[in-house]
Amino acid sequence: MSTEVLLHARGVGKKFGGFVALAEVDIQLRPGERLGLIGPNGSGKSTFVNCISGDFAQHEGEVTLGGHQLGGLKPHRRARLGLARTFQLPQPFNSLSVLENVRVPLLFAGHAAEATERAMACLEQVEMAGKAHKLPKELTQVEQRRLELARAIALDPRLLIADEAMAGLSNAEVDQIIELLFKLNQAGTAVIMIEHIMRAVTAFSERLVVFVAGRKIADGLPREVLALPEVEGAYLGKQ
Amino acid sequence: MNTHLRFWLGAAALGLLLVAALRLLGNDYAYFAGYFVLQYVVLASAWNILGGYAGYVNFGAAGFMAAGAYSAIVLRQALGLDLIPGIIFAALVAGLLGLGTGYLTLRLKGVYFSIATLCLSVVLQTLVVNWDYVGGSRGAYIIRPREIAPFVSYGEYLFIVMLVLAIGAAGIGRTVEMSRLGRGLQAIRDNERAAEAVGVPTLRLKLIATTLCGALMGVAGAPLPYYSGYLNPEAAFSLAYAVNAIAMPLIGGAGTWAGPVIGAVLLASLQQAATVTISSALNLWIVGWMLVIFVALFPKGILGWFRRKA
Numbered sequence: 001m002s003t004e005v006l007l008h009a010r011g012v013g014k015k016f017g018g019f020v021a022l023a024e025v026d027i028q029l030r031p032g033e034r035l036g037l038i039g040p041n042g043s044g045k046s047t048f049v050n051c052i053s054g055d056f057a058q059h060e061g062e063v064t065l066g067g068h069q070l071g072g073l074k075p076h077r078r079a080r081l082g083l084a085r086t087f088q089l090p091q092p093f094n095s096l097s098v099l100e101n102v103r104v105p106l107l108f109a110g111h112a113a114e115a116t117e118r119a120m121a122c123l124e125q126v127e128m129a130g131k132a133h134k135l136p137k138e139l140t141q142v143e144q145r146r147l148e149l150a151r152a153i154a155l156d157p158r159l160l161i162a163d164e165a166m167a168g169l170s171n172a173e174v175d176q177i178i179e180l181l182f183k184l185n186q187a188g189t190a191v192i193m194i195e196h197i198m199r200a201v202t203a204f205s206e207r208l209v210v211f212v213a214g215r216k217i218a219d220g221l222p223r224e225v226l227a228l229p230e231v232e233g234a235y236l237g238k239q
Numbered sequence: 240m241n242t243h244l245r246f247w248l249g250a251a252a253l254g255l256l257l258v259a260a261l262r263l264l265g266n267d268y269a270y271f272a273g274y275f276v277l278q279y280v281v282l283a284s285a286w287n288i289l290g291g292y293a294g295y296v297n298f299g300a301a302g303f304m305a306a307g308a309y310s311a312i313v314l315r316q317a318l319g320l321d322l323i324p325g326i327i328f329a330a331l332v333a334g335l336l337g338l339g340t341g342y343l344t345l346r347l348k349g350v351y352f353s354i355a356t357l358c359l360s361v362v363l364q365t366l367v368v369n370w371d372y373v374g375g376s377r378g379a380y381i382i383r384p385r386e387i388a389p390f391v392s393y394g395e396y397l398f399i400v401m402l403v404l405a406i407g408a409a410g411i412g413r414t415v416e417m418s419r420l421g422r423g424l425q426a427i428r429d430n431e432r433a434a435e436a437v438g439v440p441t442l443r444l445k446l447i448a449t450t451l452c453g454a455l456m457g458v459a460g461a462p463l464p465y466y467s468g469y470l471n472p473e474a475a476f477s478l479a480y481a482v483n484a485i486a487m488p489l490i491g492g493a494g495t496w497a498g499p500v501i502g503a504v505l506l507a508s509l510q511q512a513a514t515v516t517i518s519s520a521l522n523l524w525i526v527g528w529m530l531v532i533f534v535a536l537f538p539k540g541i542l543g544w545f546r547r548k549a
Contacts, residue, residue, distance in 0.1 A: 093429035
């Protein structure tokens with residue numbers, strides 16, 4: 001297993017007025033690693049993602065991706081460094097076709113000349129090539145999730161943050177998304193999966209981090225982490 | 240033949256036909272009315288770049304147009320230069336104004352951005368009213384020649400200049416729409432956060448759009464003092480420009496290059512017809528009603544309605 005560090009978050013914290021949403025979080029991620037990030041609602045998972053992706057430009061601590069300091073960089077600059085993300089609710093470009101949705105990142109990543117071919121290849125990877133000329137509003141929920149993944153794949157990411165990419169899906173659909181994430185991971189992309197569906201997290205993650213009240217309380221192998229009494233108490237509601 | 244070349248050749252042929260038809264008609268009012276319609280083609284196409292593609296509604300069209308008109312006056316006062324250098328100077332001044340406005344206001348979203356652009360217009364008007372060099376509240380006169388070779392009249396010259404500008408503005412709109420810039424602006428309009436997350440440099444694209452939009456609006460305004468021979472702040476900063484700049488693309492079909500052209504030709508022709516047959520005071524009343532009808536019944540404009548039918 002590689003000892004190289006892809007993502008290094010050191011002392012990351014975020015306050016909203018007097019409210020501490022995230023405090024002193026340290027996380028390291030190796031290239032190609034699959035990390036599950038869990039925690040109850042309001043535990044700071046999405047705040048952490050927003051600090052990493054650049055949505056919250058101002059935060060405490062520092063973050064590097066592949067050795068590049070991310071501090072002060074806008075989200076689009078982070079995307080070009082290989083950081084892709086999906087959103088809790090799919091956020092397609094509604095007036096553009098599925099194909100154009102995937103072409104957009106390619107146009108701005110220096111692949112304008114071959115954007116259409118590459119976009120079709122991304123859609124084929126997520127089994128959406130047949131819907132290329134549909135509008136996002138004509139897609140089902142799971143298809144919209146696949147579109148988000150195709151758009152992320154188009155960035156040729158080193159790290160994908162899948163923020164509740166399976167919310168609202170049926171069991172069979174959850175399995176389809178997990179399969180896609182595995183395929184992406186096998187191609188070399190590290191994945192941080194933020195999810196409430198424990199079956200998905202445990203099936204996918206090789207390492208688990210738990211947040212509670214803005215702090216990291218556990219970090220390790222999934223079965224070991226889930227057996228910790230503080231995790232059971234805080235996350236699973238057991239005494 | 241590539242589509243760009245086809246567009247430019249087609250537009251040039253249509254323009255030549257229009258000039259020939261008006262020359263055959265031999266009526267100076269036709270040039271006057273034609274200029275009126277074409278100036279709105281430029282203004283509506285300019286508004287569409289930021290408002291239609293990127294979804295940032297600019298209420299300050301009158302301010303940018305007046306900046307263009309007064310730039311032409313300043314250049315004439317300072318260096319004695321005529322219309323064409325005035326148009327180039329107006330594009331530069333209004334483009335820089337657009338860039339500056341964008342830089343200061345584009346962190347605002349939705350209605351806050353719109354209000355900021357409206358404020359810009361008010362600030363500029365206050366400046367002009369208190370600036371004696373350009374006539375202040377009295378206004379400024381421009382004595383234009385009766386004719387200019389090889390044109391049959393100065394009216395024809397102004398019409399042809401505005402025709403070239405209108406074709407240029409529609410062509411720029413079309414080029415933006417088909418380019419990477421246009422796709423980026425559409426992504427911003429649909430979901431700015433997602434656009435940024437997939438690598439679209441949103442602020443840079445919006446600044447390009449405000450600069451282009453400002454420059455074209457300035458270009459639309461530069462010939463205004465030559466058109467009327469006199470310009471005062473009230474006329475230059477008229478509410479009609481701000482309202483028409485928004486209404487025309489919305490009625491024609493915002494977010495497409497042809498929409499503003501269709502909306503401008505339709506609405507400006509209607510206003511001209513109302514001016515000569517009923518009263519000029521009816522202009523904004525007509526625009527208001529058409530806007531209400533279109534927003535309620537055809538929210539994607541005429542072009543959107545035809546596309547849905549197809």
